[in-house]
Amino acid sequence: MAHQVTIKDLARHLNVSVATISRALRDMPEIKPETRQAVLQLAKEWDYQPNILATSLVKSRTKTIGVIVPDLAYHFFASVIKGIEEEANERGYSLLLTQTSELYQRELTNVQNLSRGQVEGFVISLSQETVDLDHLKRLQRKGIPLVFFDRDAAEMDVSKVMVDNVGAAYEATKHLIDNGCKRIAFLAGPHSVTVSNQRLEGYTLALKEFGYQIDESLIVHGEYNLERAIEITNYLINLENRPDGLIVVSDRLAVGAMSALKARNIKIPEEVAVVSFNNEPICTIITPTLTSVAQPTLDIGKLATSILVNQIEDTKGFFKPEVKILKTQLVVRESSQKLKVEN
Amino acid sequence: MAHQVTIKDLARHLNVSVATISRALRDMPEIKPETRQAVLQLAKEWDYQPNILATSLVKSRTKTIGVIVPDLAYHFFASVIKGIEEEANERGYSLLLTQTSELYQRELTNVQNLSRGQVEGFVISLSQETVDLDHLKRLQRKGIPLVFFDRDAAEMDVSKVMVDNVGAAYEATKHLIDNGCKRIAFLAGPHSVTVSNQRLEGYTLALKEFGYQIDESLIVHGEYNLERAIEITNYLINLENRPDGLIVVSDRLAVGAMSALKARNIKIPEEVAVVSFNNEPICTIITPTLTSVAQPTLDIGKLATSILVNQIEDTKGFFKPEVKILKTQLVVRESSQKLKVEN
């Protein structure tokens, strides 16, 4: 067979109209049982597959959601996507998945490509480079729903599924304090990254609450790469009054920080206790195992998708953007337990 | 604006036919410069986006490739996808990405969904459960090109981009022998997994070549999960004549094996040297760092995509399935170096 089988082919062979074929295939009640029978059988025999492009075109509905994430290789995004998939399937939607590789240009073209009639809405986490938000505002103007997660942009008035980063960092800091840390450093991301700033806020909040001085020399910002994390850690180690606790803005950077500490034979957690964020699989693999803040990735994905679909299917225009802040959970492991638990 | 702008809207506003709009937008030479000018300007002003569904329908071409992988959270697949993306972009194709979560059912529905006129070909890596290949044979019968990578199915006569697993395992085994291992065990995957079997073959080949006895008690098969890896490792440790070298079929399982060894205070590599496959990021993070066989993931993705596009665009029917076997590279780290390199 040179081309895909169409309803026309079926119609011709059965000597009925394409309308009848279309109805029979979709189990419309008005079709005579024998007709339906014959149609379904032939369709099966010829392995007929409806052309979804045609259906989408006439219905002006694709039942497809565009998902744009910075990088599929990040465990966090891969597992949020699992949640998105699950909810989408349940609601009868398919996914169009793309990654930006943290590049604004890619994000732009991805959004544009997908908005050419391919998707009815977006679940998106911004690239690190993204500052200009025109491409997203254009979507909004056209009434294409979108939901943010993880990477935020304050000025966008859309639905968002975020995590209580302030609270998470507060808890992480308190945990170090409880474990006897006196000087706690914070290895932060770039100044422009909201998530990092929120975590920093939680950190200072906790310090203040427990009567600790905020020491600016202990707060260092850097790009998201291993080399910088090592550099910063070495700087911290070399301080006159070296920190005895370290909060790192992500597990990946924490890996760099820990390797720098190990290279200098500094004991973790005895000399420096370490806590980080995301609870990626490496946390259980690295030595010592790494205390980290777990995000409810599956729920983030599901909730974001659920809100999006609600908006897509809201024909009455009742929908208002929803902002959800989910709770995190501190998973305590070896890297932070200066004081052994007694029982 | 309630709906997306169409060429009809533009035509009406400019008092020309939709044909003229269509031609102007695509820069056809016959259009009068002033007309084109006006069209382009209005299109820009109204942020017109061509409806790709309509275009695809009339051209019977989507310029889209379906990609089906077991799990996006596996580093291996995420990085092959990078290669696929790169090559696809270069050739002017988009990607439709799906994962099966290693479930046959998902693979089936993914293939079916995508073959409803959405993609022109597939790059696919089979789910672990997949035994029945009817869904793929149906694609073939319809003349929809597909290319396999990593996970093979011998009976399918299609293009494949694989890796020389036999050679890779041969090299890994030889490396352990060179490092003084006398009894080398092999922690394999399930019996049904081709990749695992090929690696096992390379292992026996090397043993034979270097005059080692094949000891069946040192070859153990298991599912792909940490618990089984730990179980198997414990079994190996408890053997009367404990192995002093261990080849593990994947990094993930190697992590389990190493934690079992560490739990029993068995020194790596002094007492048991370890080598595994895939060279995932964990190899550099775990202690000791893990010697592993690197696959050329980017090349796998690019090559698979290049072959696929060649087949898609081969209108003359000259195309014959191509099977490519790429070379791997052993990355030596601490876990396998019993004998320190002298210089």
Add this chain to the structure above:
DNA sequence: CTGAAAGCGCTTACAG
């Protein structure tokens, strides 16, 4: 240089 018409593969009032 431009337009009318047919068509891509479907769905859906409308009529019978």
Add this chain to the structure above:
DNA sequence: CTGAAAGCGCTTACAG
């Protein structure tokens, strides 16, 4: 219960 016709948003010979 079934069919003819119009239409979804485009492209493309064909004619002028």
